[in-house]
Amino acid sequence: MSENRKKLLYITDQEEYTDHGTIGPLFxxxxxxxxDVYIVYFTKYKNSFQAKGTDYVIPEQYKQEICRYLDVKDVDLASFDFVFVRNMISVLSDVQNNKEKYGFKVGFRASYAKTEEAQEARKAENKANIFKTLGTVYRKYKQDKLIKRCDLFMPTSKNLENEFFANSGVKSFPLPAGLDPARITPHRESDGKERHFIYVGTLDSLRQFEDILIAFAKVKSDNWHLNISTFNPDFAKIVMGRYPTICNKVTIMEAENLNLLMKQVDDCDVGIAILPDKAIYNTTVPAKIMDYYTCAIPALLTDNAKNRTLFSDEDALFCKFDIDSMAKKIEEIIDMTQEDIAKMGHAGQNKLLSHKRNYEIMAKELFQELESL
Incomplete structure (x- = not known):
């Protein structure tokens, strides 16, 4: 590593070997x-520290004393110009407490409104109560206080910042999900006569995923197949057990890495990224759509203002998040020609690459921002 280059330590909330979001392609x-960028990953499965080139793998139990732990492991924190933390408020607190000791600048990456999403999830599962709500208020107060002490705040979008992190007073540099130019591929027609859909991501009550299944069950045409790629395939199988009329039309799969996920996406025609009308979802464009447009397949999106700021009817599919609307839209997609689907997928891919949704461009602009701190 060059002695003249700036050094950045990025402490992620992800496990080793993750390809998640901006971590792999951008940072x-x-x-x-x-x-020079060094990445910290956490692991539940190992009890010892590992240094692999510019990657550090740390047992999860040391999260809240991360600086002391790295110091003990002879990681020279004073050599870093910047230390970034992704999503973890407890880790940010420890980093802030050591900022003056080591002399680095601190950045906080908010990929989503974590505190608010947890509260919304409790509401969706009928687990919210006054004590948990008060706990959320306290965590929000602590979070805001810590963010105010940062040198740089990196929300996923300006809308997310305005909705959930307003009045921080911190220099802001939004980092949305984007495309990796090295991975993009042209649209490939799926095999067989059926229209192949894919849903990538989490299946939970907050996202109301089962409403999507109910919509598919209402579709009159039989000319479709749905692939579900999730980190929790066993749970997906339990969910599908509640929909016996369409279980033979659905394939559940898991992607152990980004290469496998891209193959799964490439095998399909249309990606599903529609989400309920909630503030935590309406302030950012879903990250999974970048997986879809990497392979030039168009995405089905919630018809809201945020999605419309980036996409149009020429490069994406829109509908409201209700069962009847989704069923009707799925039928319309089944009736589309392969040529129209491919045209839409390529249009969206080209738009994202030409805009600032390109990780190569975003990296250069982020570095320029770091230089100005």
Whole structure:
């Protein structure tokens, strides 16, 4: 590593070998063209520290004393110009408490409104009560206080910042999900006569995933197949057990890495990224759509203002998040020609690459922002 280059330590909330979001392509990829980047991952499965090149793998139990732990393991924190934390408020607190000791600048990456999403999830599962609500208020107060002390705040979008992190007073540099130019592929027609849909992500009550299944069950046409790629396939199988009329039309799969996920997406025609009308979802464009447009397959999106700021009817599919609307839209998609679907997928892919949804461009602009701190 060059002695003249700036050094950045990025403490993620992800496990080892993750390809999640901006971590792989931006921080562990294109940003390394401009500065030396070291990534911290946490693991539940190992009890010892591991240094693998510029990656550090740390047992999860040391999260809240991360600086002391790295110091003991001879990681020279004073050599870093910047230390970034992703989503974890307890880790941010420890980093802030050590900022003056080591002399680095602190950045906080908010990929979603974590505190608010947890509260919304409790409401969706009827687990909210006054004590948990008060706990959420306290965590929000602590979070805001810590963010105010940062040198740089990196929300997923300006809308997310305005809705959930307003009045922080911190220099802001939104980092939305984007495309990796090295991974993009042209649209490939799926095999067979059926229209192949894919849903990538979490299946839970907050996202109301079962409403999507009910919509598919209402579709009159039999000319479709749905692939579900999730980190929890066993739970997906339990969910599908409640829909015996369509279980033979659904394939559940798991992607152990990004290469496998991209193959799963490439095998399909249309990606599903429609989400309920909730503030936590209406302030950012779903990250999973980047997986879809990487393979030039168009996404089915919630018809809201945020999605419409980036996409149009020429490059995406829109509908309201209600069962009848989704069923009707699925039938319309089944009736589309392969040529129209491919045209829409390529249009969206080209738009994202030409805009600032390109990790190569974003890395250069983030480095310029770091230089100005």
């Amino acid at each position: 562990n990829g294109y940003l390394k063209n401009y500065c």
